[in-house]
Amino acid sequence: MSWARDKSWLIKVGLASCGIAAGGRKVYDAFSTQFGDRGLDVKLKQTGCMGMCYNEVLVEVSSPEKERIFYGKVTPEKVERIINEHIIGGKPVTEWVIPDEEINSFLAKQTRIVLRNCGIIDPESIDDYLAADGYQAIDKILRSMSPQEVISEVTNSGLRGRGGAGFPTGIKWGFARKSANRQKYIICNADEGDPGAFMDRSVLESDPHSVIEGILIAGYAVGASEGYIYVRAEYPLAIQRLEIAIAQSREAGFIGESILGYNFDFDIKIRQGAGAFVCGEETALIMSIEGRRGMPRFRPPFPAQSGLWGKPTTINNVETLANVPWIILHGADAYNTYGTEKSKGTKVFALAGKVARGGLIEVPMGITLREIVFNIGGGTSTGLEFKAIQIGGPSGGVIPASLADTRVDYESVTETGAIMGSGGLIVMDETSCMLDIAKFFLNFTQAESCGKCTFCRVGTLRMLEILQRITEGNGKEGDIELLEELAQNVKRASLCGLGQTAPNPVLTTVKYFRDEYEAHIYEKKCPAKKCPALITYEIIPEKCPGCGLCTKYCPTGAISGEKKKPYVIDNEKCIRCGLCMKVCRLDAVSVY
Amino acid sequence: MVIEASTREKPSFAVIDAIVHKHNVEAGAVIPVLQEIQETYGYVPPVAIQRIAENMNVPASEVFGIVTFYAQFRLQPLGKNLIKVCHGTACHLCGTETVAERLSQVTGAREGETSQDGMFTVERVACLGCCSLAPCIMVNGETYGRLTPEAIDKIVNEIRKKEAKEIPAPVG
Numbered sequence: 224m225s226w227a228r229d230k231s232w233l234i235k236v237g238l239a240s241c242g243i244a245a246g247g248r249k250v251y252d253a254f255s256t257q258f259g260d261r262g263l264d265v266k267l268k269q270t271g272c273m274g275m276c277y278n279e280v281l282v283e284v285s286s287p288e289k290e291r292i293f294y295g296k297v298t299p300e301k302v303e304r305i306i307n308e309h310i311i312g313g314k315p316v317t318e319w320v321i322p323d324e325e326i327n328s329f330l331a332k333q334t335r336i337v338l339r340n341c342g343i344i345d346p347e348s349i350d351d352y353l354a355a356d357g358y359q360a361i362d363k364i365l366r367s368m369s370p371q372e373v374i375s376e377v378t379n380s381g382l383r384g385r386g387g388a389g390f391p392t393g394i395k396w397g398f399a400r401k402s403a404n405r406q407k408y409i410i411c412n413a414d415e416g417d418p419g420a421f422m423d424r425s426v427l428e429s430d431p432h433s434v435i436e437g438i439l440i441a442g443y444a445v446g447a448s449e450g451y452i453y454v455r456a457e458y459p460l461a462i463q464r465l466e467i468a469i470a471q472s473r474e475a476g477f478i479g480e481s482i483l484g485y486n487f488d489f490d491i492k493i494r495q496g497a498g499a500f501v502c503g504e505e506t507a508l509i510m511s512i513e514g515r516r517g518m519p520r521f522r523p524p525f526p527a528q529s530g531l532w533g534k535p536t537t538i539n540n541v542e543t544l545a546n547v548p549w550i551i552l553h554g555a556d557a558y559n560t561y562g563t564e565k566s567k568g569t570k571v572f573a574l575a576g577k578v579a580r581g582g583l584i585e586v587p588m589g590i591t592l593r594e595i596v597f598n599i600g601g602g603t604s605t606g607l608e609f610k611a612i613q614i615g616g617p618s619g620g621v622i623p624a625s626l627a628d629t630r631v632d633y634e635s636v637t638e639t640g641a642i643m644g645s646g647g648l649i650v651m652d653e654t655s656c657m658l659d660i661a662k663f664f665l666n667f668t669q670a671e672s673c674g675k676c677t678f679c680r681v682g683t684l685r686m687l688e689i690l691q692r693i694t695e696g697n698g699k700e701g702d703i704e705l706l707e708e709l710a711q712n713v714k715r716a717s718l719c720g721l722g723q724t725a726p727n728p729v730l731t732t733v734k735y736f737r738d739e740y741e742a743h744i745y746e747k748k749c750p751a752k753k754c755p756a757l758i759t760y761e762i763i764p765e766k767c768p769g770c771g772l773c774t775k776y777c778p779t780g781a782i783s784g785e786k787k788k789p790y791v792i793d794n795e796k797c798i799r800c801g802l803c804m805k806v807c808r809l810d811a812v813s814v815y
Numbered sequence: 816m817v818i819e820a821s822t823r824e825k826p827s828f829a830v831i832d833a834i835v836h837k838h839n840v841e842a843g844a845v846i847p848v849l850q851e852i853q854e855t856y857g858y859v860p861p862v863a864i865q866r867i868a869e870n871m872n873v874p875a876s877e878v879f880g881i882v883t884f885y886a887q888f889r890l891q892p893l894g895k896n897l898i899k900v901c902h903g904t905a906c907h908l909c910g911t912e913t914v915a916e917r918l919s920q921v922t923g924a925r926e927g928e929t930s931q932d933g934m935f936t937v938e939r940v941a942c943l944g945c946c947s948l949a950p951c952i953m954v955n956g957e958t959y960g961r962l963t964p965e966a967i968d969k970i971v972n973e974i975r976k977k978e979a980k981e982i983p984a985p986v987g
């Protein structure tokens with residue numbers, strides 16, 4: 224590994240899914256072609272997610288003097304000028320450079336432990352990982368620590384499971400260690416079901432070796448010899464990079480028999496999920512690996528006693544495991560200086576929705592939601608008022624702007640009625656309807672319920688029907704109370720976390736936005752102007768020059784008029800899809 | 816890599832048997848077998864279910880139960896191009912509905928359907944993991960973000976143009 228010390232220019236292009244979706248591969252190829260054609264001696268590297276996804280495609284240019292400049296929203300067309308002016312001419316193209324102040328305010332409140340290598344190393348290079356202290360932790364424990372010492376270290380760090388439930392990781396490992404069975408398993412849960420979150424995907428795409436090293440350490444600690452990584456099939460790039468990393472790691476002797484010459488054997492396999500949210504639940508996940516329908520079962524016995532094929536099994540989330548090598552190398556005390564009394568360390572969040580600077584962030588526990596939304600996220604993307612934040616996905620809840628000073632730790636978030644969850648954070652502004660969001664999540668959990676428990680299967684459907692009725696303008700007195708009652712029953716009578724938490728989005732929105740429910744029910748109005756049955760689109764004659772663009776997009780032919788004269792919308796034909804408003808360049812379409 | 820578009824091959828026992836034998840060394844291999852069958856054909860052909868059941872010694876009803884439980888598996892052949900529309904939280908908030916409406920107009924396929932000309936299959940998915948570029952769709956394995964109705968037109972037009980080059984358009 225010598226590039227860091229090389230005396231030449233270095234260019235890194237962020238090629239995680241988000242970067243690729245924004246056109247990163249074309250940018251990378253443009254640099255590569257130019258360097259080849261012009262015979263320039265510049266090092267070009269791919270790297271993972273740099274975190275500032277809102278600025279994709281991101282390119283980092285480091286001079287031989289190690290001065291680093293970040294370009295945002297790079298396109299292939301911009302590449303030539305960057306090369307000519309910056310690399311050859313020595314002057315950065317300032318208009319495309321992300322200003323220092325912006326980077327500083329995005330990063331100032333962050334602490335990078337899990338994301339320590341993300342956006343820095345090439346995820347497909349084991350050499351890069353090794354140069355960043357990779358596989359030092361597994362070397363350290365094999366050389367100098369007993370399994371019990373590893374468990375104590377992780378316990379003392381205060382690390383709690385990042386998959387949602389927040390169970391102390393060291394204690395979980397201790398249970399599995401105690402099981403007398405000789406055959407034990409480790410499962411890395413990379414099913415990432417929250418539809419609006421991408422923490423685990425980003426870590427796997429950007430730094431797969433750190434997760435593999437975490438699995439090896441867990442395996443050594445509990446006495447397991449086999450591990451599975453259960454990844455969503457929707458993440459092809461994560462799967463591909465994991466496969467590469469496992470092959471490299473095996474080749475280098477970190478996976479296999481007698482690892483590093485010590486008496487420790489471990490093998491890792493990948494299993495792809497097949498698109499079922501409930502398979503993120505640990506007992507369902509085990510069923511799925513066993514080749515069956517993923518239906519949760521009653522616990523106890525816990526997987527630590529009887530899991531995969533009836534053998535003791537430890538299940539940990541991707542982020543949990545990615546923390547582990549750092550903890551082993553830097554010590555429990557270094558880790559637990561971050562965070563609050565009961566929630567130690569950091570948490571990775573996927574910040575998205577109506578936020579100006581969405582991306583992948585890692586913050587110390589105890590930071591407030593306000594700091595995340597405003598200091599890191601830069602407020603709303605629309606410039607409209609910040610209304611609420613959704614945390615924890617389908618199992619979580621909506622926290623209103625008035626509680627933005629809530630601290631992000633397991634206990635404080637739970638107090639609001641939401642849950643910490645796995646790291647989804649969705650910012651909402653005043654155009655987001657709280658009933659719509661409740662309906663959205665309930666629709667999701669209702670469809671994903673495995674159907675085993677009656678209340679989860681039917682109760683959620685009844686709740687959804689009530690919400691549907693209200694948003695269609697047919698709500699009636701008593702609906703809110705009925706929703707609340709059903710919600711309590713669904714929570715009480717469900718076996719697994721899916722049903723137990725499915726009502727949370729409804730309960731929190733009722734709790735904090737009851738007036739919005741009442742407006743839908745009694746005034747037949749949607750204050751956020753979102754619910755189709757309760758709104759009307761209209762063309763403002765003074766603003767409409769009669770260009771006719773909207774008629775091209777209207778799916779039902781509801782807009783008519785003469786060229787160069789204001790058009791009109793036929794209310795009977797209009798299905799309130801909002802396409803006209805979206806395509807009008809002159810804001811001539813209004814909604815009320 | 817996942818093959819997103821149908822290879823248009825007729826299911827054959829030889830291929831199915833080879834896939835089964837490749838995975839059957841492991842316990843619980845039904846799901847990986849079905850995944851590879853779908854990678855090969857773009858869907859799980861009904862004959863494959865019967866054949867897998869016989870080969871792996873599990874009841875066909877159980878294999879069918881797995882196929883219907885997991886959203887990934889489809890029982891209908893795919894169109895030439897597979898478009899997955901993200902209906903995750905971020906995309907929902909940032910206007911997937913309008914994008915999806917436009918997509919169904921220009922492809923001629925509603926979500927869950929294949930267009931009459933067999934050119935497009937449109938599916939809805941929970942989240943593509945590119946939430947900060949919402950709204951997103953995935954076309955034949957490639958993700959597109961920051962979409963607008965106009966961008967949808969461009970993407971679909973490009974596919975049509977490419978297809979027209981590959982196969983001469985039928986006359987009339």
Ligand SMILES: Cc1cc2nc3c(=O)[nH]c(=O)nc-3n(C[C@H](O)[C@H](O)[C@H](O)COP(=O)(O)O)c2cc1C
Nearest residue numbers: 384385386412415416503504505539540543720721
């Ligand atoms: C419906 C449901 C979905 C879940 N989805 C996930 C998931 O996608 N990823 C995850 O790591 N944990 C998920 N969990 C939590 C797991 O059951 C389990 O607690 C976790 O993987 C344990 O790892 P940890 O202790 O490292 O957090 C889910 C739980 C439930 C009830």
Ligand code: FES
Nearest residue numbers: 903906943945946
């Ligand atoms: S919500 Fe659409 S990519 Fe995540």
